[in-house]
Amino acid sequence: MSNPIALGQLLAQVSDPYDRNARLAPALIVLMPLTVSFIAAFRDELDTMQVVATVIATFCAPFLLSSVVRFQGKKLEEKLVRKWGGMPSTILLRHRNERLNPVTKAGYHKAIQEKLKAEVPSAAKERGSPGKADHAYEDAVAKLRERTRGTEALVFKENISYGFFRNMSALRPFGVATSAAGVLVGLLMTGALTLNPLAFTWSSLLHPGFEGGTTLLVSGVLLFLWCSSFSHCRVESAAYAYAERLLTAFDRLPSSQSP
DSSP: OOOOOHHHHHHHHHOOOHHIIIIIIIHHHHHHHHHHHHHHHHTTOOOOOHHHHHHHHHHHHHHHHHHHHHHHHHHHHHOOOOTTTTHHHHHHSSSOOOOSOHHHHHHHHHHHHHHHHOOOOHHHHHHHHHHHEEEEHHHHHHHHHHHTTOHHHHHHHHHHHHHHHHHHTTHHHHHHHHHHHHHHHHHHHTTTTEEEEEEEEEEGGSSSSSHHHHHHHHHHHHHHHHSSSSSHHHHHHHHHHHHHHHGGGGGEEEOOOOO
């Protein structure tokens, strides 16, 4: 009998946009080269139901791996935050950071004081105790997230984008490995690469055949993307885009009611 709790968790992951796009999608992309290689290599031996079963298994596997994806993503985030010197939302609120327009930043500080009823350290206090100042900014951002949860579609969209690129970057070694394996299998299937004796025949790539060509194309494109599009710099860019969008929610935040 199926476990209703496990089924409920599975459905929750499918229905939740963040889980689906930021956690499940990276795991699925990691597994894609292996799935394509397997189906292409054994296409003649597999009947329709076996192909369908393979595809279903590939789509189910990411659900099992989603906790691993989250763990790897958070682990990378901790490393990057130390490298950046803090979370981007905290960095942007610092007096000494010049990324934001000073007028815009002053407006956010005013919103923290008036709408969240929280203290904003002065520039002098920030210089004297930067750690304590960061705690104040982190607390303000946490309150902002809580008060805007489920009401800011654009903020949520940027959060998903950041989570996706963070998790993809964390899975980069695995993605490169599976894609490289797919390329190797594709070369063997086309006959361009032989192992005994070890040789490479470029002319075989001119007529790779459906199976070898499909495997090479999918795995090659994914290998290129893993190597070029999911760097730590791309994660940082997505993190700042999310932070900047999140801070704009201060402008739409209703004022706190005095007790």
